[in-house]
Amino acid sequence: MILGALEAGGTKMVMAVGNEEGEIFERKSIPTETPEKTIPAMIDYFREKRIEALGIGAFGPVDVREGSKTYGRILDTPKIAWRQYDLGKNLQEALQVPVKVDTDVNASCLGEMTFGDAKGLKNVIYITIGTGIGAGVAVNGGLIHGMLHPEAGHILLRKSPKDSYEGKCPYHKTCFEGLASGPAIEERYGKKAWELAEDKEVWELEADYIAQAMANYILAFSPERIILGGGVMHQTQLLPIVHEKTLDYLAGYLNTPQLTNIESYITLPSLEDNQGILGALQLAVMAKG
Numbered sequence: 001m002i003l004g005a006l007e008a009g010g011t012k013m014v015m016a017v018g019n020e021e022g023e024i025f026e027r028k029s030i031p032t033e034t035p036e037k038t039i040p041a042m043i044d045y046f047r048e049k050r051i052e053a054l055g056i057g058a059f060g061p062v063d064v065r066e067g068s069k070t071y072g073r074i075l076d077t078p079k080i081a082w083r084q085y086d087l088g089k090n091l092q093e094a095l096q097v098p099v100k101v102d103t104d105v106n107a108s109c110l111g112e113m114t115f116g117d118a119k120g121l122k123n124v125i126y127i128t129i130g131t132g133i134g135a136g137v138a139v140n141g142g143l144i145h146g147m148l149h150p151e152a153g154h155i156l157l158r159k160s161p162k163d164s165y166e167g168k169c170p171y172h173k174t175c176f177e178g179l180a181s182g183p184a185i186e187e188r189y190g191k192k193a194w195e196l197a198e199d200k201e202v203w204e205l206e207a208d209y210i211a212q213a214m215a216n217y218i219l220a221f222s223p224e225r226i227i228l229g230g231g232v233m234h235q236t237q238l239l240p241i242v243h244e245k246t247l248d249y250l251a252g253y254l255n256t257p258q259l260t261n262i263e264s265y266i267t268l269p270s271l272e273d274n275q276g277i278l279g280a281l282q283l284a285v286m287a288k289g
């Protein structure tokens, strides 16, 4: 079976062709411009490969409710050219194959659960900490959609008394994304994150915010695994501090084997940054049915 996978991001579109075993035969990236420019290029690519189904992991907010009249539509994104654009429907009509759409982070979560270290687990959270913060959540083996889809990057956190930064989120100021995304780090210190790599206090504070979020997700969803992806997590000094502080915030309230062995409970992605495209591939498998 030849399947198409699309990781639709705000800056680039990653297209790939593969099979249900998770083998990627080839891939191509193009910049995300306007739909008028970008969509025909994607249609040409997938049409030539004669794909039998297409899975899409898209930047959001996006309508992921199957059966909805606007299924696969990009909603009120800050990327104005894509606002209210029928991504799923237009690709489906042009390619005449089944299409399944989910959020980019739900796709990454699915990729890790199907082909990565989280294989066999049914309750998994995938978080990306980069330009923004997003979370994909699987409960009882299914990706959560609900009213729309989780926006767990915008949960409200307790601001550190040591932190005088006002917060980056245009909606909530000091939500998780507003305090801990890459742009928040840069604006707080006036430097790029990688320039701050040696500065201990920067990562103590960053880990504190991430750990608050971890404690909230653990208490709310009882996941069996949490995977932390995204550019900020490339700072390898961060994860051990997150482990320690997450346990501090939980304060002994929960006592499970996973928390006793937190290094294998809150982990980095296992698929070398292919989790998103592999998740989209698995969405294509599901679309094919």
Ligand SMILES: [Zn+2]
Residues within 6 Å of the ligand: 153, 154, 169, 170, 171, 172, 173, 175, 176, 177, 178
């Ligand atoms: Zn926010």
